[in-house]
Amino acid sequence: MKPELATEMANDLSYETALPLHLAEPPQPSKPRRDPWLVGAAWFFPLFFIFSLWQLNFDYSQLAHGTGKMFQLFAQMFPPSLVDWRPVLEAALQSLQVALVGTAIGVAVAAVFGFLAAVNLFPRLGLLIKGVAAFVRTIPTLVWALMFIVAVGMGPVPGILAIATHAGASLIKMFSQSIEEVDEGVHEAIKATGAGKLQIVFQGFLPCVITYFISWSVFRLEADIGESAILGVVGAGGIGYQISNNMRSYLLPETCFAALVVFVLVFSVELLSNWYKNKMNLK
Amino acid sequence: MAAILQVERLSKKYSDGTAALSDVSFELEPGEFAAVIGLSGAGKSTLLRCINRLVEPTGGDVSFGGVRSAKASAHEVRLLRRQMGMIFQGYNLIQRVSVLRNVLHGRLGYVGPVRGALGLFSKQDVEEAKSILKRLGLEQQTYKRADELSGGQQQRVGIARALCQRPKLILADEPIASLDPVTAKIIMDNLHRICREDGIACIVNLHQVEVAKTYATRIIGMRKGKMVFDGRPEDLTDRMISHIYGESPDKE
Structure with a gap:
């Protein structure tokens, strides 16, 4: 017999002898139950992974071959060519402009609808707006861009519209959450002075959420600059358009230069936004 | 003197069935300084919030300065609220x-x-x-x-x-519950002095009977949503206090 088992039995015995009969069985602490859904998921996903490898003909020789090709491609890209630096930089500027204008429109839309979507201010309307925003958000920016290109034609305008749409819908969620986190006491206090809804929103809620609004907007701008660089690939202008054109005509060194510009652009925006976040935290 | 505030059979039943306030009636005259005492959950906060309609009463009526609040429009409710100042436990600035x-x-x-x-x-x-x-x-x-x-x-x-x-009336909901005794005294002194000087009527929710007796000209005792005492501080006997605070609400 195992020693642990022996002591367990001894414990059981001592209980039975020491306590009166009706207390003989101390209530057992309930065992944590395994969630059947979690167990199911733990089985399903590894199996599905293996099935997918088989189904998609994941070919290891192709992987080995492709990796070699990839390095060759990288080698051909260097050194980056500065021949058409001017159009590339202009396109980069356009990407930046698209991101900035699109995000700004999104922020403006979300600042209004974020309040209307907050259920502590507008219980019924809030749910409706949240639902619509959630739907708009599930469609990726790239898909919005494709739709707007059909609607208004190629160029930066569909890019701006796509970014504004998606940024707006995402920010409505962030903004309304910030508004809903405002202490109910603040709401009560301003209401108790006899203030109307507009005054409650501007004088009570806005000062409490404005820094969150700014932080979310900066965060969103950072994401949108990356987004707008890609949008060009589907024809919505900007540096992505340059990259996809160069790539199609196998202008590898030129592509490399454009990619480096994208890297510098996104990286410097990230640095800036990190600097901003640190500054905000210090206060 | 004519009452500025009339509370008539005011009741509030929350949607989960708890009767926070049942059939509370009283009148308040200008310049009165009334303390509402009772256990947490006795309905003190609900009473104040039903008076300025931060909480919608489910029965009864409040009449303030001649306006009945039960039938008041949203605009009229705002006009009522602006004449009643409110002070909170958490300050809510x-x-x-x-x-x-x-x-x-x-x-x-x-x-x-x-x-x-x-x-x-x-x-x-x-x-x-x-x-x-x-x-x-x-x-x-x-x-x-x-x-x-x-x-x-x-x-x-x-x-x-x-x-x-x-305001003609100040509603103070546990104004000193989050403060130390010395600061609490400063707050109560200020509130009391200003209400007396300006002739503002005041209803203060308080936890401490002693504080209530020190400042109030009138004491209202609440227990389980009902008004069980309404009188002058000197009439508040120890028996009455133990009746108000008697058993804790979750014992029954």
């Missing part, structure tokens, strides 16, 4: 704006919606807010942010905001 602005919020019910929203208060209002702050000894704090102040100072700003409404 807007933390990120200045003390002065917090006091000026008391004028929101009196200015137009857009002017109020943009915070364009008249010079007269600003002067009045400043003089109220001076009266409460907060002159030095006028331009500080509300979150830079201590709890006692914040509560005085809360009183200042209520006063800026030029």
Whole structure:
């Protein structure tokens, strides 16, 4: 017999002898139950992974071959060519402009609808707006861009519209959450002075959420600059358009230069936004 | 003297079935300083919030300055609210704006919606807010942010905001429950003095019977949503106190 088992039995015995009969069985602490859904998921996903490898003909020789090709491609890209630096930089500027204008429109839309979507201010309307925003958000920016290109034609305008749409819908969620986190006491206090809804929103809620609004907007701008660089690939202008054109005509060194510009652009925006976040935290 | 506040069979039943307030009736005359005592959950907060309609009563009526609130429109409710200042346990100031602005919020019910929203208060209002702050000894704090102040100072700003409404009635919901005894005394002294000087009627929810007896001209005892005592402080016997505070609500 195992020693642990022996002591367990001894414990059981001592209980039975020491306590009166009706207390003989101390209530057992309930065992944590395994969630059947979690167990199911733990089985399903590894199996599905293996099935997918088989189904998609994941070919290891192709992987080995492709990796070699990839390095060759990288080698051909260097050194980056500065021949058409001017159009590339202009396109980069356009990407930046698209991101900035699109995000700004999104922020403006979300600042209004974020309040209307907050259920502590507008219980019924809030749910409706949240639902619509959630739907708009599930469609990726790239898909919005494709739709707007059909609607208004190629160029930066569909890019701006796509970014504004998606940024707006995402920010409505962030903004309304910030508004809903405002202490109910603040709401009560301003209401108790006899203030109307507009005054409650501007004088009570806005000062409490404005820094969150700014932080979310900066965060969103950072994401949108990356987004707008890609949008060009589907024809919505900007540096992505340059990259996809160069790539199609196998202008590898030129592509490399454009990619480096994208890297510098996104990286410097990230640095800036990190600097901003640190500054905000210090206060 | 005619009563300024008449509470008639006021009841509030929450949607989960708890009767927070049942059939409470009383009248309040101008300048009265009434303390409401009772256990947590006895309905003190609900009573105050039903008076200024932060909570919608499910039965009964409140009449204030001749206006019946049960049938009042949203606009009329705002007109009622602006004549009643309210002070909270958690102060409920807007933390990120200045003390002065917090006091000026008391004028929101009196200015137009857009002017109020943009915070364009008249010079007269600003002067009045400043003089109220001076009266409460907060002159030095006028331009500080509300979150830079201590709890006692914040509560005085809360009183200042209520006063800026030029109220006929102040509703104070546990104004000293989050403060130490010394600060609590300063707050109660200020509130009591100002209400007496300006002839403002006041209903204060309090935990401590001693504090209630010290300041109030009238004491209302609440227990499980019902009014079980309404009288002068000297009539509040120890038996009555133990009846009000008797068993804890979860024992039955």
